[in-house]
Amino acid sequence: MIQLDLGDRRPLYMQIKEKFKELIVTGAIKEGERIPSVREMANMLAINPNTIQHAYKELEDEGFIISQRAKGSFIAPISKVQNSSNNSALYKSLMDTVAELIYRGENLDDIMATVNKIYENIRKE
Amino acid sequence: MIQLDLGDRRPLYMQIKEKFKELIVTGAIKEGERIPSVREMANMLAINPNTIQHAYKELEDEGFIISQRAKGSFIAPISKVQNSSNNSALYKSLMDTVAELIYRGENLDDIMATVNKIYENIRKE
Amino acid sequence: MIQLDLGDRRPLYMQIKEKFKELIVTGAIKEGERIPSVREMANMLAINPNTIQHAYKELEDEGFIISQRAKGSFIAPISKVQNSSNNSALYKSLMDTVAELIYRGENLDDIMATVNKIYENIRKE
Amino acid sequence: MIQLDLGDRRPLYMQIKEKFKELIVTGAIKEGERIPSVREMANMLAINPNTIQHAYKELEDEGFIISQRAKGSFIAPISKVQNSSNNSALYKSLMDTVAELIYRGENLDDIMATVNKIYENIRKE
DNA sequence: GTGGTCTAGACCACC
DNA sequence: GTGGTCTAGACCACT
Numbered sequence: 308m309i310q311l312d313l314g315d316r317r318p319l320y321m322q323i324k325e326k327f328k329e330l331i332v333t334g335a336i337k338e339g340e341r342i343p344s345v346r347e348m349a350n351m352l353a354i355n356p357n358t359i360q361h362a363y364k365e366l367e368d369e370g371f372i373i374s375q376r377a378k379g380s381f382i383a384p385i386s387k388v389q390n391s392s393n394n395s396a397l398y399k400s401l402m403d404t405v406a407e408l409i410y411r412g413e414n415l416d417d418i419m420a421t422v423n424k425i426y427e428n429i430r431k432e
Numbered sequence: 433m434i435q436l437d438l439g440d441r442r443p444l445y446m447q448i449k450e451k452f453k454e455l456i457v458t459g460a461i462k463e464g465e466r467i468p469s470v471r472e473m474a475n476m477l478a479i480n481p482n483t484i485q486h487a488y489k490e491l492e493d494e495g496f497i498i499s500q501r502a503k504g505s506f507i508a509p510i511s512k513v514q515n516s517s518n519n520s521a522l523y524k525s526l527m528d529t530v531a532e533l534i535y536r537g538e539n540l541d542d543i544m545a546t547v548n549k550i551y552e553n554i555r556k557e
Numbered sequence: 558m559i560q561l562d563l564g565d566r567r568p569l570y571m572q573i574k575e576k577f578k579e580l581i582v583t584g585a586i587k588e589g590e591r592i593p594s595v596r597e598m599a600n601m602l603a604i605n606p607n608t609i610q611h612a613y614k615e616l617e618d619e620g621f622i623i624s625q626r627a628k629g630s631f632i633a634p635i636s637k638v639q640n641s642s643n644n645s646a647l648y649k650s651l652m653d654t655v656a657e658l659i660y661r662g663e664n665l666d667d668i669m670a671t672v673n674k675i676y677e678n679i680r681k682e
Numbered sequence: 683m684i685q686l687d688l689g690d691r692r693p694l695y696m697q698i699k700e701k702f703k704e705l706i707v708t709g710a711i712k713e714g715e716r717i718p719s720v721r722e723m724a725n726m727l728a729i730n731p732n733t734i735q736h737a738y739k740e741l742e743d744e745g746f747i748i749s750q751r752a753k754g755s756f757i758a759p760i761s762k763v764q765n766s767s768n769n770s771a772l773y774k775s776l777m778d779t780v781a782e783l784i785y786r787g788e789n790l791d792d793i794m795a796t797v798n799k800i801y802e803n804i805r806k807e
Numbered sequence: 808g809t810g811g812t813c814t815a816g817a818c819c820a821c822c
Numbered sequence: 823g824t825g826g827t828c829t830a831g832a833c834c835a836c837t
Contacts, residue, residue, distance in 0.1 A: 313623055313625060314633070318626065318835075319837080329528055329531070331535070332532045332534070333531050357837070361836090389537040394533060394536055394538060397536070398533070400525070401533070401543070402550050403450075403454060404522055404525050405526065405546075405550045405551070406454070406550055408522050408526070409457070409550070410513065411513055411514055418526070418547060422526070422530050422543060422547060423540075426530070443811080443813085444812080445813090469825080470826090471823085471824080479813085479814085480814045482813070482814075483812085483813065485825075486812085488825085489826095498688055498689055499826090500688060501821050501822080501824060501825045502820080502825070503821090503824065503825085504824065505824090505825080508689070568826080568827055569827080569828075570827075578778075578782065582782045582784070582785035596809080596810095604829085606830095607828070607830090608827080613810085614811095624810060625837090626809060626810045627809045627810070627835080627837040628808095628837070629809065629810085639787040642786065644783060647779055650779050651776070651779050651793070652796065653703075653707075654776050654779060655797050656704070656804060657707045658769060658772050659801060660707035660760070661764055661772070663769060669794065672780050673790075675780045675781055675784070676780070679781060679784055693820075693821060693822090694821080694822080732822070
């Protein structure tokens, strides 16, 4: 489900958090679905439970999951995420990434095609 | 030219590095142009020269600038950047960002329009 | 383990880096093995920790080690090194060195014998 | 004749010196031949004459060239170079380079073939 | 306790 | 004057 990359320079908890975000936003895990408990996850990845806890905490703060004591953690209703923030930081990231791709010689059509493909993949789910 | 954000959780050297990348890839600074010396920049931003040095070092490692002892630092020829790397990490970032935008309820057309606008802005220069 | 030569005109961090590379490529330290922490090494060599940090950073950039915050630094899996680079610079260095040896009157057989001996020494490990 | 690489991190004088060594040891310039004067060279490369002077000085110190006031600089007789130094540093460099090539997955036969090719190329001249 | 970031201040090699 | 190296010492984030 989640694969840690030791070469990755980001802290472990952030890798885990962002991997979960990826699974959620691409629709691989859906609204209401349960994710492994902190302890299960810690066992699976063979790392300290505190690290998982940290990741889950931030996911909850950002509205992606909801943790219920003694029951587990669940993907939050999508409506919650949509209200919870303005998306200007994401648009900023989009602009920087696209500008760099163009600078590095990538074709506008290839970029557009990639964006379209992501959209199609998500719809299909 | 560059504004530091102390509230930003990224290290200072990275803010500087990424701001320069932005200026370069959007065409605000052009191939061959000289950027401020390590000391000038340190004075302008009122931070330690070592921090600027760190930022410039990484920009050079990534192929964006060329630093020459006793002469200064200059924007690298664009051909160096285009050859020097594969763009898969950037495409990965693009996919993650777009997926999250869609998940947060953004419209595909708005995203496409943003991509197009970046392209037009860069071409105009 | 590592001996600094103050008479050497290369910077300290580079002496350290290259000594480690030597230990790694000759098999004296093996994949996955832990190397001394930045502070331990600094104490052992009686130099500033930043200098060690600099050396380790470059070893990591070149794919020889992996540094993990709060855990330590480890010899990278050899597969990472083999994929991560093209070897043309090394072949260039080989050609220059051999050409100079010949110019200085060395015998081709002696050179070949040296190459063979290195190979045997590494295989034996 | 000589091409400077601004991206190269070595000082200019050293690039020049090593390029000359390369031309000499591979036989591209021969014993007794005249090389351009400091001023000619400085004009050709559009750099400061002091930089050329520095390079020539070191070439002379190492026995590769002989400078005669008002006449110019000439490639030294090969016998001079052969006597002038022990070659242990070169063998050290050879061993390090070969060990790294092997570590990076290169084949012993390819390395041997390269060494042989250099030898043949020099003999032919 | 670990690696990473940052400061203040110094010195060096290069051009 | 420029980039690069180094020290001494501090603080932070992560596990």
